[in-house]
Amino acid sequence: MELRTQLWSGLRRHCSFGRGGGLERSGIARAPSVDSIITVCFPLQGMAVFDSKDALWIIPVSVVAGIAAIALAGGLVVKLVFKKSDKVFLQGQNIKLPMRLVDKQVITHDTTLYTFGLPSTEYVLGVPAGNCVQLHARIDGEDVRRPYTPVTLDDFKGYVKFLIKAYRKNVNPNFPAGGKMTQYLETLDVGDAMEVSGPFGLIHYCGDGLFEVKGGSARKLSATNINMICGGTGLTPMYQLLKYILNSSSDRTKIAMIFANQAEKDILLRDELEQLRDQNSAQFRIWYTVESPPQHWTYDVGYVDQKMLEEHCYPASNTTVNLLCGPASMLKNACLPNLAALGHSKENILTF
Template identity: 45%
Template sequence: MVSWENIFCWIQMVLLYTFLYTFLHQRTYLFCLKHNVLEDLSNRCKPIYYKNVNPKFPEGGKMSQYLESLRIGDTIDFRGPSGLLVYQGNGAFAIKAEKKAEPVIKTSKKVGMIAGGTGITPMLQIITAIMKDPQDQTVCHLLFANQTEKDILLRPELEEIAANHPTRFKLWFTLDRAPEKWEYSQGFISEDMVRDHLPPPGDDTLILLCGPPPMIQFACNPNLDKVGHASSRRFTF
């Protein structure tokens, strides 16, 4: 039987993954859950990011501390999805330049994704939507950047998708500080990584980006330019 404690912990983890960027960067994401998510997550939960616990976040995590203060019976309001990009299926993306603009439909056969840290959130939702539809032949390439191996969010889920759909989902990691015998890349996003692990530029390729703004500005976009990916075929969450 799943306890209230585990239910609260599940809510904390899901909201932390999916809404951290909403609070910090005003981004709103749609999230989907497996039917057995409580069972999957109940054994993984532990308090995270209280004040003066993690030296990288001395003030603690805004979201986790807020949720920790809630009591059973309290209510939470949710809003969304209200993002600028909606995946419509079969390689079609409805993209708005701004919230009040009319969406422009962009189609693609290949989707290249660069995610940094919690920027994996919208990528996983799109990947999952594509892979669960056997009629959707869109191919996804994910280049996922993190500081250390322990920082890789949702790695088991991503590797499971890659194992189940080897021709439709290509997965590659890069770490700032890689352990010995690390089989993937090390360092910041580079021209070689973009060239080797994302689909080639073209009218049937769409590039999606989500991560810390400095990573997007100084690593992703310059190297996408070098490889020849047109800015009109890119979208940054």
Template identity: 35%
Template sequence: MEPLQSHRVEMLSIAVALVAVGAGTAYYFYLQRKPKGPEGPKGCLDADNFKEFLLVKRTELSHNVAKFRFALPTPTSVLGLPIGQHMSCRGKDSVGQEVTKPYTPTTLDSDVGYFELVIKMYPQGRMSHHFREMREGDYLAVKGPKGRFKYQPGQVRAFGMLAGGTGITPMFQVARAILENPHDETKIHLIYANVTYEDILLKEELDNFALSFPDQFHVYYVLNQPPEIWDGGVGYVSKEMVQIHCPAPASDIQILMCGPPPMNKAMAAHLNELGYTPEMQFKF
């Protein structure tokens, strides 16, 4: 073979080898970057089917309130629940009948590998019975996400929040998402109503919000049966309380409501009388 021809064959072989190596390297990085299934960004929830999650820790917060931590499939999995939305939890009541009820986790997708529910267990509550009987090692059937509320950072100048009892959980989730985002300057004005001081859920966390973000987060507690020494509101949430502690009606504010049906009805009446339009109101 002529020297020139031999050189050309050698160069062609090297070029083919380099192309092969390049293609192999590109394919390797493609595989590395390729989404790896349901534990990717889209989350672990299924809107159409119940999925079971393992209870790994149960923490008693009071005589009828507990925090339940459930493991996700992997330590880096996210639940995939949009801020302000909820999910359906399925269990059995005291006579063994199936029951489903919506709940909002207190965790966000920034909490990878697990999610938490703070549950108040009422004596006659059907789903309360299921949670009361749950022990570490048990599984909870969950389906979601569900809900009409979709939060985008900065969508309003300020939120007024009217919460009663366990209705604090969606408010807490929204507030936490706002306050943990350094680019979100949305202000939050929360009125939180309960019967007794012991009924206040997540009080330590809410007080820490108020202490850490004094210009952005404000909370006003209202108790129907307050202790002897009490500097919050007394009785039911009144129209005057809403007027004083919530942002005034404006196109760039929104009032969120979540509580027992009688409270929601009363709050809607207060808001209407104070001039808040339907667009400024949202009930979870």
């Protein structure tokens, strides 16, 4: 027990922070159990990260050897697992890199889940929560690029997944040619390559309710509640962020989502969303609205309106942040004026 206390004292003496912003503030005032597995990696020169189920420490590398010696000398059952930091695939907004398609899965009548492989399972894509990438292709002699948000989190190694709706020609009279990139993606076969660059985006979610907004109105926002209002494939950045929050052991931010679609068959990732809701009922709730409801539909019908927002979203406050993503007409005519009418400040409304 004395040697275990020495190990704990060494970590406390040199730690930079704990999971809760400091050992004492995070409620960690005891030594880790003797069967703890402590993982050590080296993301910064001269510093080491110790990560166990009990806490997180950042300490100088010079201390690591001494701590390990104390543990080994006393036969303490503490396993030190050394690993390299993950390799990041993306190299910036101006550098295009090839990814090879490894799987295509049809999700709905017009939406496909594309899985692209990274160079190896040592790589992560390198997209912070709230950011996106651009996919590039040469289509009919034109260089085309479009932004897309992965539905996989950035701790997903070796692969990245995109959920993409195809805008086909002669379907929407307002856009008879359809979408160049989405129709091109539908023609890809497994083994074909696409180019990707990034990350891009003005919104960065740092965790535990903290947003950093870049651009002309750069600011930081601290949220206890998040309203996610999305339509169609506007779900994808919300889904990425939703999983990021709910997968965190420390993030207690509450989320209310309104998801608008043309019809019930258009609701993307419904099973996954409702599983997340059922597993995190105190933290996440979801409400649907469709323009063409089926029989026995128990959710809303029609466009997002003030009554819907009032009943199913968190009320306006300094710590309520509203995230919007969907068709421009939905945001302009339905979301923004009705949020303003309910007292939400424009500073607390972020659009992907």
